[in-house]
Amino acid sequence: MEDIPNMNGFIETVQLKGLTISLIASGDHTEIIHHKLQPNTRWALEPEEGWEALEYLFVISGMLKLKTNDGFVVFKAGDSFHRSPVKEHYVFQSIEETEFLYVSSQPVFHRYSQITRNLMNLVISIEEKDGYTGDHCARISRLSMLVGEALGLGSKQLLRLNMASFFHDLGKVKIPQEILQKPGKLTNQEWEIMKRHSIYGREILEETKLPFLMSAGIVVEQHHERYDGKGYPYGLANDEIEVEASIISVVDSYDAITTDRPYHKGKTKEEAIVEIERCRGTMYDPIIVDTFLSLRDRI
Template sequence: MAMINEESFIETVYMKGLQISLVASGDGTEVIYHRLEPETMWGIEPEEGWDSLEFLHILSGELTLPYEGESFKAGDSFHKHPITEHYIFKSIGETEFLYVTSQPVFHYYSKATKELMDLSVAIEEKDGYTVDHCQRINKLSMMVGEEMGLEKKRLKSLNIASFLHDVGKLKIPLEILQKPGKLTSDEWMIMKQHSRYGRELLENIGLPFLKEAGKVVEQHHERYDGKGYPYGLEGDNILTEAAIISVVDSYDAMTSNRIYQKARAKEVAFNEILRCRGTMYNPQVVDVFLALKNKIIL
């Protein structure tokens, strides 16, 4: 493990799976320390008018670029000037690296991270079931998205939206959210607003990538046959990222103990998803999800 003197950190922000710390800055250049937990995604992307050198130096662990088939271990470096495409890295084991940029980004970067952290903490405080659930949805959704070969920009939206897909529940009254029995028709109408509330919450933060994720969050309860909510979208009018979350969310709901039902056996859940292929769920997503069954069960 590389030795980093924490007293040199100017500012530090923590989020699930990620720690970022501003180590040094001057003349517009910033050096930002990163520590990623195992299997954490991290990325950089092009931005109009941004002409910065982007440099990564691996201190410990390993970062991979799965879609480029590249891997970077302790002592390796990666750099681009300027960034012209999306790069999504994945940590193999706990990984530390220094990120050096010739234009200041930490204030914007830490704001985005803090906003996401605050949302995840707020969900946990509102409904303890939700955070573990969201972590599972994130992991399974990314497995499916990667297997389907989604482009990197869409994978980034999927990564955020799958974790925050239930963020709109922050605006649902607790007596409805945690009701042990069946919801009344009026209560159900209120509950169904959570996907729209989720988009609004993410849009209101004002960060472009959260706005994109918000579109996915809003659609994750749409159905392939057009009988979902909030808009009754159908078929390919539903974002693929949302269709992925829909399948994964249903599987996790069926196989988890909840206030109003006991967990079903995993094989029962797989069969139910297969039964609803082409009605509730996008057929292509179902096929990929079921093809990953052995990995999902582990």
């Protein structure tokens, strides 16, 4: 955290990838928090039991789009949005670099900033463990959200998908480095250890005690399950697998096929698409594959 002095004391600022939040004023339980979002960054409001605050945002610059049942609503500079209290999930996405003020009638910043710090620490722990994973997670998140939106997922599912897709490899922080970065084929014993990373990911997210991360942990645990029931860790099949996990499975495979790794050179986009199509209905949910392939021009 970085403290920036102003006339009234200090503005508290917390940064996460793509997002900077600053508490600029507070009093009588009301807080005004400045947000700066980089392009294609998502920000959400979600209901919480016992939370009765008025929550209001005012766009200063840039543009936000909000997922609705009928598509998207765009908020430009000068537009505002409020709910009292929030009873649904709302997922906003910055179309370009965007700044907005968020006002809450109940104190939220210190809890909010702690959540941000927790997320930042999780991101750092992934990147320190495996340099490949940092960019990989960002790509998986971007492509997963494209597929989720094309499928018409609701705001609550999109929020869970956004979190789970970014943190899907989090459990690798518990995998020994010599296994994680081994250039050759893993032994059977090493492979069994590697397969535990999806379970570890759920456990780490559950330890945060944050409801939206705990929910994402269920998806993280399932992202290596297969449509035909031959995946891991539990051999789930078809509709037993959360749709968000099925999306990540396809996107994760595509990225793995097209990315250079110590043990193989990445293939072309066209070769990856052929491989994804070949596994339609076995490894991957056919509907997810069809939706993914319909977006090939945006991949």
